[in-house]
């Protein structure tokens with residue numbers, strides 16, 4: 001798995017998908033830039049989400065709210081007071097960690113120890129082995145599972161009570177060491193607010209402290225009535241938005257999985273109070289269906305229902321994805337009650353209510369939200385499309401099996417050789433098709449090497465212009481996954497690409 005992750009990292013860089021930000025200055029932690037192919041894949045993912053949300057649902061409309069918002073927004077939403085992570089520093093390595101992550105890793109260690117015992121026994125006893133029975137009776141397994149459970153309970157209590165002293169004590173009692181220095185020389189645990197702040201106006205004028213938004217959702221909440229009134233929207237209706245969000249993440253080690261500047265794609269669905277659980281179930285099902293329409297194996301996805309809910313939620317689940325480093329959150333679906341709108345009413349003094357013409361009364365709607373990170377989505381698709389294949393002749397190829405509508409380049413235009421009128425015809429074809437598709441023209445190197453270059457960036461089709469093309473107006477079209485080549489009439493390519501590369505085929509699956 002680790003190996004796959006390393007390969008994805010170097011492939012992303014080598015083929016212009018993702019670069020470390022400010023690379024020439026040795027980079028900036030957990031900040032990334034998208035290169036010439038990455039920007040296209042990311043744009044296509046965003047567009048596919050937008051079409052599925054806004055174009056296919058007449059009751060959902062879009063919004064693009066500003067990154068800067070009035071600072072009271074974040075007081076109302078609770079972010080100023082409570083958007084914190086508990087952090088701890090190791091005095092020897094000077095490395096900073098999330099205390100909760102260190103403890104959760106320790107719990108996982110006990111669980112893994114127990115599982116190792118089970119695996120060892122399974123090898124020893126062979127076919128007759130009953131894993132469940134062993135788990136519930138073997139003293140060593142039971143001891144480790146008990147340790148995990150005790151620690152989980154103790155940690156949950158400290159988190160609930162926001163008892164930072166107790167969290168530090170847990171780290172000391174468990175003799176957790178810093179992975180870098182190997183020492184137990186820890187500072188106290190402190191709360192650390194994840195919002196980035198900046199200032200509006202000059203200091204002399206009495207500048208106003210602003211925050212870079214840590215989520216896009218609040219822009220939707222504060223515009224709820226603007227959109228409802230001007231769009232004459234009736235409940236239930238949704239507002240969708242994509243845009244940058246910023247979090248000063250303490251632990252940011254997993255490439256674009258956890259970034260300090262990232263993009264969210266969120267939809268807030270406003271519903272009549274009392275119907276929210278029904279809508280929550282609806283969106284939970286809809287969103288996993290959307291992910292499955294991307295064509296990756298369904299075994300990569302699972303739900304994780306939250307049993308501990310945030311104070312404002314009455315139901316919440318994550319869609320988790322099997323990233324190269326294990327199952328982790330890809331998207332959150334939350335039933336947020338009327339918490340946010342009520343808080344904005346309270347802090348702004350403005351009514352955030354919907355007049356229900358059927359009931360002839362006004363009330364604050366409830367909200368079901370779907371929230372997915374575009375960068376995590378990008379990583380999920382890239383890492384599970386990546387493949388290294390051994391071909392019949394024994395040679396190797398690296399290929400991205402991206403769905404054609406998402407691929408950065410839809411077709412490569414390749415004159416077989418750089419002479420005899422082939423480049424000219426190829427350029428003519430390129431000019432005509434480039435109105436409809438993102439293409440790449442390539443005349444350098446042997447045709448096989450050119451195919452490999454396109455496979456590596458996931459280009460679904462290669463169009464080769466050879467001497468016969470000049471005689472009878474046919475070309476060969478090579479398909480990426482099967483590597484099958486067909487000779488077809490030049491005039492049929494546009495239709496074929498339109499059929500196979502448009503998002504319609506994917507949208508039809510929804």
Ligand code: ATP
Nearest residue numbers: 249257258259262329330331332371372373375376
């Ligand atoms: P995590 O527990 O992984 O920190 P979260 O529960 O804080 O995530 P939410 O606040 O629910 O995340 O945000 C919604 C989505 O935004 C997440 O499912 C994820 O896809 C994305 N996201 C959140 N934080 C980051 C980040 N630092 N980098 C990239 N994507 C992120």
